[in-house]
Amino acid sequence: MADYHYREGRGADATAPLFFVFHGTGGDESQFFDLAGELLPGARVIAPRGDVSEGGALRYFRRTGEGVYDMDDLRLRTAKMIELVTARKAEGSARAVVGLGYSNGANILASVQFAAPELFDATVLMHPLIPFTPPKADFSGKRVLITAGRRDPIGPAAVTQALSDYFARRGADTTLFWHQGGHELRPEELQEAQRFLKPVGA
Template identity: 60%
Template sequence: MSYITKHKEGAAGQPLFLTFHGTGGDESQFHDFASQLLPQAHVISPRGDVSEHGANRYFRRTGEGVYDMDDLATRTKAMASFINAEKAEAGADTAIGLGYSNGANILAAVAFEQPDLVDDLILMHPLIPWTPAPQPGLKGRRILITAGERDPICPAPLTKALADYLTAQGADVTVHWHSGGHEIAQSEVTAITDFIGAR
């Protein structure tokens, strides 16, 4: 699988930082943000290869919060292969993933299937409307979830269910809430900065 990407080569021995945009975003949405967070890291940002009425996405859906699960499975496998290849290309032993909304969902889906690929995950406003199978490989993974208490797209109960699932798998989960909706609040940026700084 090949994606249109934005790429920054980092220093030898530094982690690979992957960023995944939200619906309608592109490879530039969080690329520079990742570079600011970890200036020495390799940064790769793939553009979703699904078009929803012209909006870039990482997998198909049939309605708001209604996923094409077969398509998600296919594209999760493809994304996992992409991440594996990029880690090898960068010579990176560790990887960090940051995704927003649809980007958080594909990142989480990869972690459910191949938890060894990404060590630290930043899931901004994820929406996982199913109960993933148990995944002991998530044990010890550092995961930050950021969310809005009144997010109409990613309802708070589903965010809490995802956090509970990840905690039950033994992941090191931090959840940051802001009082708004689906927008990215400044407090999220601070929480992400702190999460990366604690590595």
């Protein structure tokens, strides 16, 4: 069993959507917990805490520099996260499994999708950076929203566009939403996430 520490919402119906939320570097399991309840009311929220420390800032996998990932560590921790998601999914009969991640959280979520495309029905990747070529996978019937800033110094626009194109080519119903800022989260992208997730809670 994966030994991630995570925060969990209580009281959701057994068939309620299962909503995993992944924080950014320096955040923790509370960063998006309340937001998750606003974006998808009634969902069972699971918020894992990253278990890698980078100068005291929590992350989900190691890197050797800005945008330079320790790929062996990423593979290890991706497998560990798949184990966590699979175990929580098996506890009930959720009608949908949904993920949302920001920055480093978006990157671990995307990596899980690459390795296990069947796990998530819909995902929101906010300001992801995937500086490697993802593997071949089939995302038919899946929905993906990517949000990003056109002036993001961490996630170059061309790399973000390439990730969106990857999901679309692989069969996902893909939406790419831009704002005019940088790496910060803006209200308009959260509103877009809420619109994207609305059908899941219907």
